[in-house]
Amino acid sequence: MIKPFAEQKFDIPDLDGISKKTIEEHLGLYAGYVKNFNAIQSELQKMMMGDNPHTLSELQRRLSFEFGGMRLHEYYFNHLEGGAKEATGEFLSKVNEQFTSIEGLKKLMKNIGLMRGPGWAILYWDKKSGQFLTSFSGEQHMGHFVTLPIILAIDVWEHAYILDQGAQGKGKYIDAFFANLNWQSAEQNFLTAQAGSAAKQ
Numbered sequence: 601m602i603k604p605f606a607e608q609k610f611d612i613p614d615l616d617g618i619s620k621k622t623i624e625e626h627l628g629l630y631a632g633y634v635k636n637f638n639a640i641q642s643e644l645q646k647m648m649m650g651d652n653p654h655t656l657s658e659l660q661r662r663l664s665f666e667f668g669g670m671r672l673h674e675y676y677f678n679h680l681e682g683g684a685k686e687a688t689g690e691f692l693s694k695v696n697e698q699f700t701s702i703e704g705l706k707k708l709m710k711n712i713g714l715m716r717g718p719g720w721a722i723l724y725w726d727k728k729s730g731q732f733l734t735s736f737s738g739e740q741h742m743g744h745f746v747t748l749p750i751i752l753a754i755d756v757w758e759h760a761y762i763l764d765q766g767a768q769g770k771g772k773y774i775d776a777f778f779a780n781l782n783w784q785s786a787e788q789n790f791l792t793a794q795a796g797s798a799a800k801q
């Protein structure tokens with residue numbers, strides 16, 4: 601039996617360029633992912649021991665979409681808690697080494713975020729090769745690097761910015777996201793990833 605997941609609470613301060621209304625609606629969407637994941641999982645548990653595996657195929661496929669929506673939003677809202685803060689230490693050194701500067705990383709992540717379609721611009725850490733990798737995850741369950749922990753996740757679905765910046769305002773929204781970003785959150789994800797063991801292959 602898999603235990604249901606609990607909706608997390610976030611303390612998001614007033615942000616520049618991302619309104620309270622957007623955050624409220626966005627938190628509501630996040631709560632929906634948690635609820636839907638739990639609902640699908642609960643139905644699946646009833647079907648999984650049956651004799652026809654095809655009856656559960658669509659629910660099983662849908663499960664990682666809801667999980668991605670749940671977990672990626674938890675990264676995202678964590679990034680916005682605590683107000684804007686700079687990156688430091690080994691994380692900053694590795695970013696500077698690979699992308700020249702935080703500005704270089706921001707430019708790269710913005711270009712990934714500006715790609716068409718709903719999804720997420722994501723930075724991962726590959727401990728095995730000692731470098732960052734980046735991805736555009738279509739919707740939220742596709743395009744991930746298997747085994748790699750997430751360091752930074754930027755929501756670039758329209759619901760993240762359309763109220764504040766309009767349909768063509770994704771670039772302005774990504775700038776606003778970075779202006780409000782608590783880099784310490786990404787740094788903590790990096791330190792946790794560095795401390796964990798690299799997958800053996």
Ligand SMILES: [Fe+2]
Pocket residue numbers: 626629673755757759760
């Ligand atoms: Fe979202």
